[in-house]
Amino acid sequence: xxxxxxxVWLTLAAMTGYxxxxxxxxxxxxxxxxxxxxxxxxxxxxxxxxxxxxWSYLNRPDRLSELTRKFLxxxxxxxxxxxxxxxxxxxxxxxRGKPSKTKHRLKKPERRRYAKH
Numbered sequence: 001x002x003x004x005x006x007x008v009w010l011t012l013a014a015m016t017g018y019x020x021x022x023x024x025x026x027x028x029x030x031x032x033x034x035x036x037x038x039x040x041x042x043x044x045x046x047x048x049x050x051x052x053x054x055w056s057y058l059n060r061p062d063r064l065s066e067l068t069r070k071f072l073x074x075x076x077x078x079x080x081x082x083x084x085x086x087x088x089x090x091x092x093x094x095x096r097g098k099p100s101k102t103k104h105r106l107k108k109p110e111r112r113r114y115a116k117h
Contacts (some may be wrong), residue, residue, distance in 0.1 A: 068075055
């Protein structure tokens with residue numbers, strides 16, 4: 001009877017030890033995955049910050065006016081005779097006729113997984 005009791009207790013102790021090691025390694029793996037995801041998230045936030053800064057730099061009014069003078073030399077702001085009332089606009093659009101309907105065949109976007117870089 002003592003041998004059976006000792007065997008049961010040793011088996012339970014071994015199973016408990018295995019479960020503890022298994023849980024410990026699983027927690028370490030999940031913590032590592034969390035660190036990787038946090039690093040990827042920070043990298044993405046940093047990229048967004050850089051892109052916003054670049055967008056602000058490229059859209060400076062003095063730069064845009066210089067590019068306009070360089071690439072659109074004949075461009076001028078609209079004059080008052082080019083502006084019409086909204087009521088006249090709807091009549092002008094009605095005179096042109098209805099646009100033709102086209103069928104669009106949209107494909108489902110492919111599912112993409114983010115690869116670790």
